[in-house]
Amino acid sequence: MTSFKTDAKQDRHVGIKSAGNGAHKAAIRQENEEQILAAAEQVFADYGFKGATTARIAEMANVPKANVHYYFSTKEVIYRRIMEDVCDHWLQAAMTFDNSADPAVILRGYIEAKMDLSRARPYGSRLWAHEIIRGAKFSSDYISTTVKDWLDSRVVVIKGWIAEGKMDDIEPYSLMYMIFATTQHYADFGRQIEIFNDNRPLSEEQFAEAKENVVRIILKGVGLR
Amino acid sequence: MTSFKTDAKQDRHVGIKSAGNGAHKAAIRQENEEQILAAAEQVFADYGFKGATTARIAEMANVPKANVHYYFSTKEVIYRRIMEDVCDHWLQAAMTFDNSADPAVILRGYIEAKMDLSRARPYGSRLWAHEIIRGAKFSSDYISTTVKDWLDSRVVVIKGWIAEGKMDDIEPYSLMYMIFATTQHYADFGRQIEIFNDNRPLSEEQFAEAKENVVRIILKGVGLR
DNA sequence: TTTTAACCTGACCAAACGGTCAAGATAAAT
């Protein structure tokens, strides 16, 4: 971990200096900010907003604590930045809704994208879970505008499918909540799943099977395919 | 809140004193412990283990902070107590598995019981979510023994149904995780659902409809009924 | 009535907290 970071820094030191034009300083900044954000995502996931400490973020990012505050004024700024970034990725996972293809294809694509995000970025998902569990104190505005608009537009699409008789008459919100819950469970409750799985993280094969099961149950459950 | 507590205390003061035999002191103890546990459940749900403060628990329980430590030696003791109590209730919700009735009836009963617990005790669910998200540091032993045994025995039952051709060939763990995730989502992400629902908590009717939708999608999804 | 055991609590403490700052190091611009 430590050696990785040091190496990367030195690589850049050598590789970019010749490019001149202040690129080195810019690279240092980018490198450090990324390092801090990545560390913070993990620490916030583990301890929540209040429980996370800047000292621990600094330690995990391999920078002195004062340096964390050089790049980010407060703990809250870091937290908000990660929070919105995670949610933006989720919203983009529903791009499949936009091309008006077969509902089963659209829903499958969305569920699979969501599962993949849980696998690829579990800390971000867990940070979001913390945020909502504690009452969405920082994010209620964002949710009631951006996220709600996004959700409502998908609900309209689903209602269209129902009206056309393409799927069962299911309350669309219930369906979307089920997709949120189930896909994010594989990140948020990953530790619990790991314990049930004889204390081993799900293998690629196991995860792929889980993903396929989730898709199958939900699609069939709403009368698609 | 305050008046409720004071009244209750005085009621007991009058009502039980005549019973004699140290019942009053015992009643005081029980009353205070319950008050503290109820307050702690909420505070832990809101802030997680590290973020929760004994001062806030005390304030919410309407007792001086020192009194919290008179009844419970440490914050951790309170936390563990609530945690296991919540999980025990969940395990009992799967009692329906024991009478060998129709799979659809059993699964419906379990899902409905789980939904009802999310509605009745959201803070407990959120405390558990915190605990797992941060890595199940206090509960991994409990999960890998008691809870795992419980889960595995239900998985056996489901595999039996599959073998008898009563339902689709679904990986039972995927199904159980989906039930965990979806039912607990209504507690853990209750604030998010509330925001989507025009900033109003789900009414009894809305919740009942959600419950029925969850049951329908999952039962049909696994080929039951 | 006296004694005893349980309950109550303001005041306190060492440790940990988020954030600041001055002073030094480094690299870009002049």
Added chain:
DNA sequence: ATTTATCTTGACCGTTTGGTCAGGTTAAAA
């Protein structure tokens, strides 16, 4: 070569933290 702007960091500060404790009150037992 010198100035300027950015990056780095140990030391520090006021506040909050979980937990303690001595000295009090109250109710049960003797």
